[in-house]
Structures are given as C-alpha cells and as structure tokens.
Amino acid sequence: MKVRLRLFGAIKERMKMGEAELELPEGTQVAQLLNLLADQCPEAREFLPALAVSVNLEYASSHTSLKDGDEVGLIPPVSGGAKWSS
Amino acid sequence: MVIITDQVISAESLIKEVSCPSSGAVAAFVGIAREYSGGKRVIELEYEAYPEMALKKMEEIATEVRERFGVDKVAMAHRVGTLKIGEASIVIAISAPHRKEALAACQFAIDRVKEIVPIWKKELFEDGSRWVGWGS
Numbered sequence: 001m002k003v004r005l006r007l008f009g010a011i012k013e014r015m016k017m018g019e020a021e022l023e024l025p026e027g028t029q030v031a032q033l034l035n036l037l038a039d040q041c042p043e044a045r046e047f048l049p050a051l052a053v054s055v056n057l058e059y060a061s062s063h064t065s066l067k068d069g070d071e072v073g074l075i076p077p078v079s080g081g082a083k084w085s086s
Numbered sequence: 087m088v089i090i091t092d093q094v095i096s097a098e099s100l101i102k103e104v105s106c107p108s109s110g111a112v113a114a115f116v117g118i119a120r121e122y123s124g125g126k127r128v129i130e131l132e133y134e135a136y137p138e139m140a141l142k143k144m145e146e147i148a149t150e151v152r153e154r155f156g157v158d159k160v161a162m163a164h165r166v167g168t169l170k171i172g173e174a175s176i177v178i179a180i181s182a183p184h185r186k187e188a189l190a191a192c193q194f195a196i197d198r199v200k201e202i203v204p205i206w207k208k209e210l211f212e213d214g215s216r217w218v219g220w221g222s
Contacts, residue, residue, distance in 0.1 A: 006136065008134055008135075008136050008206060009208070010206075010217040012134075054136075057138055057139040073136055073204065075136070076217065077219035078201070078203065078205065078206060078219055
C-alpha cells in the first residue's frame with residue numbers, strides 16, 4: 001500500500017525532505033513506520049521519539065494501523081508542548 | 087472564522103469580524119514576535135504550518151470554545167513565513183454577551199492553540215537558529 005509522508009519544522013530540516021511517498025506492507029502500524037525511518041535515516045533517529053504522528057489530519061498513536069492512501073504527518077513538538085497519548 | 091496567512095494580521099479586523107448586536111464584549115489576544123528569548127537577541131522569527139491539519143485543529147478549538155463558554159463568535163488568524171520583531175503571529179478575537187465568558191474563552195483558546203495546532207516557530211539569532219519546543 002502507498003502512504004504519503006509529510007514532514008515539518010525541525011524533522012523536515014534534519015531529513016532534508018518535506019514529503020515522500022512510501023510503499024509499505026498492508027496494516028503497518030505507526031510504530032513500525034517510525035522504526036523504518038530510524039533504520040533508513042540515522043541522522044533523524046534521535047528526533048523520532050519526540051515526534052507526534054498524525055494520520056489523515058488527526059493525532060495518531062503508535063498502534064494506529066495505516067491504510068492505502070493515508071497521509072502521515074511527522075509533528076515535532078509544538079510550542080506549548082504536544083499533548084498526545086500513545 | 088479561522089485563517090492561516092503569510093500576510094500581516096490585525097486585531098482590529100478580527101474584532102470587527104466577531105462583533106455582533108448580542109455581544110457586550112469582545113476579548114482579543116495578540117501573540118507578538120519578541121526580541122529576546124532565553125537571553126539571546128532574536129533577529130526574526132519563521133513560522134511553518136501543516137496547513138490542512140492546523141486549520142482543522144483551529145476550527146475544532148473554535149467549536150469547543152463556543153460550546154464550553156457560550157460565546158457568540160470566534161475568529162483566529164495565524165501568520166506563517168518570516169516575522170519581524172513586533173509583528174503579530176496570532177490573533178484571536180471572541181465576542182460574547184458579557185466580559186467574563188469572552189475573557190475566559192480567549193485564555194482557553196490560546197492555551198489550546200499552543201497545545202494542539204501543528205504550527206512551529208523558529209527563532210533566528212545572530213549565531214544560529216532554534217526551533218522552539220525542541221529539547222526544551
């Protein structure tokens with residue numbers, strides 16, 4: 001399945017890209033996607049635990065499963081401190 | 087009304103936007119680019135948004151505010167791009183029959199924006215830059 005990844009702020013700078021289309025196995029969870037990114041982009045590894053993740057414009061948890069056509073956002077901490085539950 | 091824009095935003099225009107005959111009060115909050123941060127002089131600020139999600143979250147906050155505080159109208163404008171010191175990054179204006187609800191709603195709204203709206207601020211110093219929220 002294909003998901004569209006969007007990056008912002010500090011993580012966009014670190015990974016030097018604003019968006020990417022990813023080919024992933026059906027049912028991949030957010031946590032697995034982050035592990036994949038950590039493997040492929042060692043320079044981003046230290047930033048990943050601090051990120052919130054959105055799926056289709058809603059905050060997601062690490063257990064959220066992805067579907068074909070989903071848009072996944074990598075959300076660095078916002079200025080008030082991101083509050084989301086995993 | 088919620089907008090994200092790279093143009094200068096004004097409290098006056100948002101106050102006009104929310105004013106209506108049933109409102110005895112309008113409370114407005116203006117967030118301003120400030121010169122010093124962490125003891126260092128800021129040259130300018132950059133704001134970046136995830137626009138589709140930021141607008142969605144701002145709309146949700148406006149709805150939440152209307153339901154919780156019984157106010158009349160809510161307007162929010164957030165600026166993106168490069169801001170000079172002294173320029174407004176965000177304006178929130180809320181109208182209500184009485185001042186108590188308007189002021190409480192305004193406080194709540196800005197606190198919520200800072201919690202959940204995916205917009206980020208980068209401070210540019212003479213000797214480097216820093217994304218606010220990261221590592222703090």
